[in-house]
Amino acid sequence: MNRTTRQPTPRLETDRLILRGPLPADADDVYETHRHKSVADGVISIPHPCPPDHGEAWIRWVLEEAPAASLHIWVLEDRGSGRVVGDCGAQIDLKHRVAGVGYLLHPDHRGRGLMTEALRAVFGWLFEAHTPPIERIYADVFPENGPSLRLCDRLGMTREGVLRGSVRKNDRQRDAVRSAILRSEF
Ligand SMILES: CC(C)(COP(=O)(O)OP(=O)(O)OC[C@H]1O[C@@H](n2cnc3c(N)ncnc32)[C@H](O)[C@@H]1OP(=O)(O)O)[C@@H](O)C(=O)NCCC(=O)NCCS
Structure with a gap:
């Protein structure tokens, strides 16, 4: 495979979830999740x-x-x-073999470890099955987003520092905590 070619997004299966590409029929479930203020506040x-x-x-x-x-x-x-209860994504920088992740869950489905389960599968694909293997995965989280920071910790990521004023949201610059994990740590 050409190492600069984007790989197709794979279907991933975990104990409680199927991770797959969205279908037009998922539109109502996506709306039902994204419409919550707690979702918009975190992303x-x-x-x-x-x-x-x-x-x-x-x-x-x-x-x-x-x-x-x-x-x-x-x-x-x-x-x-x-039902579709959330989504997650990975943006890949193939040149540097680095990926940034983002994620969200419907409020009714939080507190059960579902996103931990989903991201473990995504990390496994990026670190072990992706060609070339991704060497570093990071997440940028607003400092007040406790559940997301705890999720990164639970996934074995290290809080590397605060990216001051790095994100513009609602007409103001916001800080973000950068957490990351290396392939050798997974
Ligand atoms: C960030 C977000 C996905 C985290 O959701 P979550 O439900 O806390 O994450 P998980 O699905 O991994 O669940 C972990 C929680 O379930 C509990 N849990 C229960 N069973 C568990 C299991 N089998 N495995 C792991 N955790 C489990 C954990 O104790 C933890 O609770 P705690 O944080 O109170 O200690 C969610 O808060 C969200 O969608 N927020 C809005 C969007 C957002 O902010 N996205 C992040 C952008 S950076």
Whole structure:
């Protein structure tokens, strides 16, 4: 394989989840998750309030634009209910073999370890199955986002420092805590 070619986004399976690319039929579930203020507060690019066609628009964006941006996006399908309860993504910098991750869960599905489970599968793919293997995975988290910081800790990431004023959200510069894990630490 050409080492500079983007790999297809794989389907990943865990005990409780199926991680797969979004389908047009997921639009209502995506809207039902993204519409919560706690989701919009934690991430950079989801509007609040969400417009009614947000689910369709987000899925169209993933299908049409994520590949060109070296972005892999998975929706998290709950095996029990068949519903999509969250999503996560990895943006890959192939030149440096580094990936940045982002993630979100419907509020009703937090506190059960689902995102820990999902990201372990994503990390496993990036570190072990991706060609070439990714050497470093990082996440940037707003300092007040305790659940997300704890999730990074639980995944074995190291809090490396605060990127001061590194993100613009709602017309103001925000700090972000950068956590990262190396392939040798996974
Ligand atoms: C960040 C976010 C995904 C974390 O959700 P979460 O449910 O805490 O994460 P997990 O699914 O890994 O669950 C971990 C929690 O479940 C508990 N848990 C229960 N069973 C568990 C299991 N089998 N394995 C791991 N944790 C388990 C843990 O104790 C932990 O709770 P705690 O943080 O109170 O100690 C969620 O808060 C969210 O979607 N926030 C809004 C969007 C956002 O901020 N995204 C991050 C952008 S950087």
